[in-house]
Amino acid sequence: MNYSNIRSFIHKEGYIFVGCTLGIALICLLFSVTLFWVFLILTLCFFFFFRNPSRVVPTDKNLIVSPVCGTVCSIAFDVPPEELELGSNKRYRVSVFLSIVDVHVNRSPVAGKVKKILYSPGKYINAGIEKSSLFNERNTIILEVNEDPSNLMSFSQIAGTLARRIVCDVHEGETLSKGEVYGIIKFGSRSDIWLPIGAIPLVCVGQKVISGETILSDMALSNVALREGVIVP
Numbered sequence: 001m002n003y004s005n006i007r008s009f010i011h012k013e014g015y016i017f018v019g020c021t022l023g024i025a026l027i028c029l030l031f032s033v034t035l036f037w038v039f040l041i042l043t044l045c046f047f048f049f050f051r052n053p054s055r056v057v058p059t060d061k062n063l064i065v066s067p068v069c070g071t072v073c074s075i076a077f078d079v080p081p082e083e084l085e086l087g088s089n090k091r092y093r094v095s096v097f098l099s100i101v102d103v104h105v106n107r108s109p110v111a112g113k114v115k116k117i118l119y120s121p122g123k124y125i126n127a128g129i130e131k132s133s134l135f136n137e138r139n140t141i142i143l144e145v146n147e148d149p150s151n152l153m154s155f156s157q158i159a160g161t162l163a164r165r166i167v168c169d170v171h172e173g174e175t176l177s178k179g180e181v182y183g184i185i186k187f188g189s190r191s192d193i194w195l196p197i198g199a200i201p202l203v204c205v206g207q208k209v210i211s212g213e214t215i216l217s218d219m220a221l222s223n224v225a226l227r228e229g230v231i232v233p
Helices: 002-007 012-030 033-049 220-230
Strands: 064-065 069-076 091-097 104-107 112-120 138-145 152-159 166-168 181-185 187-195 215-218
Touching: 012 033, 069 187, 112 166, 138 166, 152 166, 152 181, 215 220
Parallel strands: none
Antiparallel strands: 064 215, 069 091, 091 187, 104 181, 112 138, 138 152, 152 187, 166 181
């Protein structure tokens, strides 16, 4: 494996952690084998945490994939917070909890144009509980699904008890491809995904999801459900 492949396997935020601990480990080798192994293990831990494995992303534009790896901890049908400017109609929100061992690199759930990015400072409550969505530090992207200004959804990076930094690498007006890496949350967190109006979740609470691969919803099926009156927009 060449150096460029190693760099692509971990998120860029991990370079300094892996590089520093590996450098210290090599220095420690000169005078302490014990410390060498301590820092080498720490290097491997950072390498594991910042890993950025490749994904097989579904190409169907109607499919919405999970932006994060983790466990679905909540599914709600409610009106989105006013700050998101998603309107007053109810829609589904899927919440995913990321443990310390999950991949923390974030990927776009659909292709689209970034309409707005909202950052809110806050607390560091356990990300597994519901109130963390309202009170924790968070960064939310509002996306025009398939660059359609009338079809909006949002997905957020929410800090947890251990998470102390949210990294977002995109800006308003930029276009994201489905499955494209747009950021990372360091050391345990949560993500809330407000699906487009009418979109029906295809996951359940307790289910493990994989970023860029697990299908959260199929907008084609949702459109059929709307026409048949199965769900109300």
